[in-house]
Amino acid sequence: MNPSRPFTVLIVDDVPVVREALRWLIEDEADLRVIGEAGDGLEAVNRAAELLPEVVILDVELPGLDGYEVARRLKEMPQPPAIVFLTVHSDAPARQRAFTAGADGFAEKGRGWLTLIDQVRLALAGHSAE
Known part of the structure; x- marks a missing residue:
């Protein structure tokens, strides 16, 4: 991928050190830029509505709304x-x-960060990894 500008990313995980590691990883990629973070499900929905990221990296286990419910709500946005x-x-x-x-x-924690970056790029390209 070689966009004219970096794709925008929202990181959602309830563990601050994980969010920090993801930010560090993504900031090393020229085609991706972190525009925000959230530590719980409701905050994730609100931040996504406010920031309009192109991709959300989302944990399943979150306080409040779980990742599945967050995903359903994000997909209802005018520009999901x-x-x-x-x-x-x-x-x-x-x-x-x-x-x-x-x-x-979909990427598994502990399976290597490059797998996550590959999944992000595939998702942005419109290819489901199902």
């Missing part, structure tokens, strides 16, 4: 972002639930 789930839950039911909720990509 691509959604890539980043989670420790990698079993088939978790994947299916994520894609049913509106995921465009």
Whole structure:
């Protein structure tokens, strides 16, 4: 991908150190730019409505609204972002639930950051990784 400007990213995870690591990882990519973070589900929905990111990296386990409900709400936005789930839950039911909720990509925590970046780029290109 070689956009004329970086794609905008919202990071959603309830663990601050994970958000910090993701920000560090993404800021190293010329075609991606972090425009915001959220630490719970409701904050994620509100920040997405305010910032209009092109992609949201979303954890499943969040205080308040879980990641699945956040994804459903984001997909109802007039210009819905691509959604890539980043989670420790990698079993088939978790994947299916994520894609049913509106995921465009899915990456497992601990499987390597490059997998996440690949999933983000595929989601932005409109290719579901289901």
